[in-house]
Amino acid sequence: MIISIILFFLASFLNGVAQDFEGIIVYKISYADLPSEMKGSEEMMPKTQTFYIKKEKAKFEMVTPMGTTIIFSDSKLKTSTVLMNTMGGKYKLSFSAEDLDDIESDKSSKYQINCLDEEKTIAGYLCKKVEVLSPGLNRTLEIYYTEEIQPMNIKGLEGLNIKGMPMEYLIKTEEMSMTVIVDKVEQKSIDDDVFIIPEGYQEMPESMKSMMKNR
Numbered sequence: 625m626i627i628s629i630i631l632f633f634l635a636s637f638l639n640g641v642a643q644d645f646e647g648i649i650v651y652k653i654s655y656a657d658l659p660s661e662m663k664g665s666e667e668m669m670p671k672t673q674t675f676y677i678k679k680e681k682a683k684f685e686m687v688t689p690m691g692t693t694i695i696f697s698d699s700k701l702k703t704s705t706v707l708m709n710t711m712g713g714k715y716k717l718s719f720s721a722e723d724l725d726d727i728e729s730d731k732s733s734k735y736q737i738n739c740l741d742e743e744k745t746i747a748g749y750l751c752k753k754v755e756v757l758s759p760g761l762n763r764t765l766e767i768y769y770t771e772e773i774q775p776m777n778i779k780g781l782e783g784l785n786i787k788g789m790p791m792e793y794l795i796k797t798e799e800m801s802m803t804v805i806v807d808k809v810e811q812k813s814i815d816d817d818v819f820i821i822p823e824g825y826q827e828m829p830e831s832m833k834s835m836m837k838n839r
Contacts, residue, residue, distance in 0.1 A: 645774045647811040649675040649789075656801045673804065681819040696821050707825050716825035744768065746791040747806045768792040773809070 651673045655666060668689050676683040684695040691710030697703070704719040742753040749770035756765040773789035792805040 650808045652807045678814045714825045715828040717828040764796040766794040
């Protein structure tokens with residue numbers, strides 16, 4: 625379940641990217657408080673995730689032994705497309721601007737936002753901290769962000785009014801906790817071909833769509 629949470633979060637905030645930054649941001653992922661039935665399954669969980677960003681375009685990629693997930697977003701068109709290559713299948717789920725607005729406006733009403741007086745340096749960037757609570761859903765999201773990289777908007781969390789790039793976030797659920805922290809920021813030119821959505825993916829089955837949209 626926690627993977628679907630992070631994927632929805634990423635699909636939301638990638639749609640808000642609109643900046644002058646161009647380059648690659650690599651994050652490391654770690655887990656804690658795993659229940660006994662999940663012990664030993666860490667090897668099947670993602671260990672890294674990578675963002676490719678070029679002005680209004682963004683691409684997120686996460687690879688696991690079970691398959692690869694890619695999210696393409698365009699803040700000018702206000703769209704996001706999720707591709708999942710898993711269990712021998714290649715699936716696609718597209719979000720229009722209206723889809724994202726409807727889903728995220730529903731989610732945002734469940735959030736309680738706290739700006740905290742905490743700072744730390746991550747990958748050489750000074751970061752500030754905010755906390756997002758979902759009381760009814762028993763989830764907590766802590767975000768450290770830097771104002772040294774162009775601001776981005778996390779759609780659905782507009783009350784947060786974040787003024788920079790998330791550099792670390794911790795998601796806590798009843799199942800476990802997941803920490804995602806920047807390992808490397810590389811400012812470089814990105815080829816336009818990186819943001820072309822590949823062919824060969826079929827529409828996601830309704831069961832998978834429900835899982836993605838309801839987390």
